[in-house]
Amino acid sequence: MQDFSDFFQECDNGPRLNELTGFFSDTAAGKSGFPSRKPAVDMRLLPNDDLLHRLIQLHSRRQGFFDQHYHASIPYRLEEECRMAHALLRYSQMRSGDLQFYSLGTAEGTMARVVSEMSGGKIQSLACSPNEENYKCFMAFGEPLGASFFLGPFHRLTKEHLRSTADLAHFADGFDIILEDTTFQMYSPNRLAQIEFVSQHLKPGGILLFLEKFRAADPLDYQAREEQKNLGFKAHYFGADEIARKTELVLNTMHECEVSLTEMAEAIYAQFDHCLVTWNSGNFYGLAASNDGDNLGRYLAAMMQPAIPVEYVYEPRPYCDLASWMRRRRLPT
Template sequence: MQEFDQFISECDRGPRLNQLAKFFSETAAGDSGIPRRKPVVDTRLLPNDVLMRQFIELHARRQGNFDQHYHSSIPYRLEEECRMAYTILRYSRSSLESLSLYSLGTAEGTMARTLSELSGGKIQSLSCSPNEENHKCFMAFGDPPHASFFLGPFHRLSKEYLRADAKLARFSGGFDFIFEDTTFQMYSANREMQIEFIAQHLKPDGIMLFLEKFRSADENDYVAREAQKDFGFKTHYFGTDEIVRKKDAVLNTMHDCEVTLQAMAAAIYNQFRHCVVTWNSGNFYELAASNSTENLQKYVSLLPEPAIPVEYVYETSTYLELASVLTQLRNPTS
């Protein structure tokens, strides 16, 4: 871990553990940021089969306080969580071995826990958060046999820690899937080191999934997409005062830690041969990266169509290599 000492110190000084700590603690405890109505999956946009229905039903029962805030804040993020989980479940069913999933930054770890529970342990999962409030929500339904929780920030989970912890040692050989869920943007803009640090936990043929909010080369475009999110979606769940309060308390600080898609691509391609765009909602993009062409193609082939109305989608070149998408964004008429 010595090679990461400077990076770990940088993370310790990041907004997530300092300026934003109070917001995350209060929201995870349910003391603030709770929507006036609980977000519910729009099932019309997703496959209507038994597996999907089972996941949606169990996921809704396992949600905690921060989940409700989060899924009320990003247009159709809840539907995308179901789409991603459904795909990982299908992926696991085609494998003879059990799969491992590491989900960092997903608050109570609801998706990971639900996948482990619904799969009967075919998917072994680990979630992490520095907030005790999130851990309490995770444990509210009992200690699950196939899902674990690391109480601490992602940069404090080392390979040495995994090997030394009796409950987590089963993950010391690496993960088949790692999902970074709007985590990096809460610490710094240092995507190169963030991805390098997390990639050490991924198996050589594993898949890393990223969901982040990205800066735009055109600030007016970025602001317009934010307005659409805030006043076309979030007003269904929050009053205008709450939307403005969060922008002042969180989003302005977080913006300094966001990067462009171009910067993200450079950092990803330092670690992975392939990366594709799998989802877009305004300024938010989801990416899937891997050094295994076969596994990445398998994952993409199992994904249903994105479950989001077209008006929120600005990148329609889904499943193209990220490098190709960037070329199209730079040359929109080509």
Template sequence: MRGLDDFLAECDHGPRINELAGFFAATAAGKSGMPVRRPLADARLLPADELLRDLVRLHASRQGFFDQHYHGSIPYRLEEECRMAYAVLKYARLRGAPLSLYSLGTAEGTMARTLSEFSAGQILSLSCSPNPENYKSFMAYGDPPRAEFFVGPFHWLTKDALGSDRRLTKFTQGFDLILEDTTFQMYSPNRPKQIEFVTQNLKQGGIFVFVEKFRAADEGDYQRREDQKDYGFKARYFPHDEIERKKTAVLGTMFNNEVTLEEMARAVGAHFNHCIMTWNSGNFCSLAASNSKDNLDLYVSQMPGPAIPNEYVYEVSVPQNSTIAVTEGPV
């Protein structure tokens, strides 16, 4: 990777591990930012499928403090995480070979841990977070089989780091699927270099899933979606003063590191031939990209319909006026 030292220095100065470090540590420890009630997946929005139901049940039993904050903050993100986990599990089974999953920056790594436990050896996973508080939650239910956790920011997981830790050497051949869950936006808006850095650890034909908050083309649209999130959904879990406090302490900094969907499409298109939008909730979207259309189509085909009321859905596809090919999909 060209300019690696400059990129690593940029990440070292990112707000996630500097000015926002206190917020993330306190939330991960359950000392602040806790919802007034625990978010639960709405079964009415998910298929009546026994496999999915069992997966949702295990996922709910493994959640930690930060998950509760996160799932109470983004409309129907919990249902989407369960839908995504279900698709990954079915995709792994159809492939017929063990699948390696890297979930970067995803707090206590609940989805990755759940999949490793539930799949009985089919899915080997690695999660990472800068916060030891998240690692404590990850280990709260015992040392999970086939699931590993790296305490540190995503940019510390270089190829050398993977090769020098005996627990992580099994990942040196790369990952079949990588999930970036609202991580890049906590460091900088430099999506081209962030994607380039992480893609080094993706196997040929692997799938890269991005869950991010995006700037809207119209600032008024962005704010209206934020208001809907805060006062139509988030108010179910947090008092008004807590919502306002987070706007001041966190969201302004995060906004400075967000990009538009078009900018993201260009950054993704520099590395992948195919990309699809699989989910949208207000200003949040999930994209799945790969250089293997067959693998991407197989993964997406395992997804049931998005588990979210239509009034929260505004985007349906990746912008096509970029250097990216768009694969047909469910949203």
């Protein structure tokens, strides 16, 4: 068995569990960082689909405090979450048995809960967060069918813990799909070890999804996209003082744990044969990786087109193969 003790210590010492603890606790409790109005899906960007519409309605009813802060902070992230949930539901319908889905570090785990509810428990989901406030939001609507919650940081959910915990033991054989949602960037820039650790939980041929904020090759490009996000989107939900407060309190610290797309690709391809871009919003990108190209293709085929105005989308665009993009651009890290 591989020794991850150094990795565990690195995570324990990371910003998420130390200097950022107060921010995450207060935001998850609704004490600070709450938007002036609740974000709502822009239906003009999405197709007329009955399953999608029902999903959006349930997702809106299940959101907690942190979700509303999060979706008010990243342009069209709410639309993307609903798009991903819709793809998971469609993908699960192609399968004969249950689908095990792990959404790590995603606050109150709204998307995980919603897909389990809507699938009637066919999607067995697990969400995790180290904040008790997020767990309370997760349980606010009663114990959901097919959805579980691990109260702790992602690196403390080991294979041994899954095997020894009665209500999580059905996940011990691994997950079909895992989503890392802006989690790694809160701990360290060590994507190689982070991906290696999480990949242990993936079944052979499974799919690992990432959604992260990445450093740009040119710092001026990075800053321009940040200003676009703040002035063109966040200003609809937060005042200038609150945007500046979060930048000082969180984003400057988080930036030290961000990596470039090139660095991320190198860490992904150390574990996986295939990786494609699935979404982009300014400095944020969604990626999907797997060692089974056919299985990855089935998931991608279940996805609708990204629901985001074109002015927020940069290179590499969906559905660009990340390895081909690296060879073509030869970008420095």
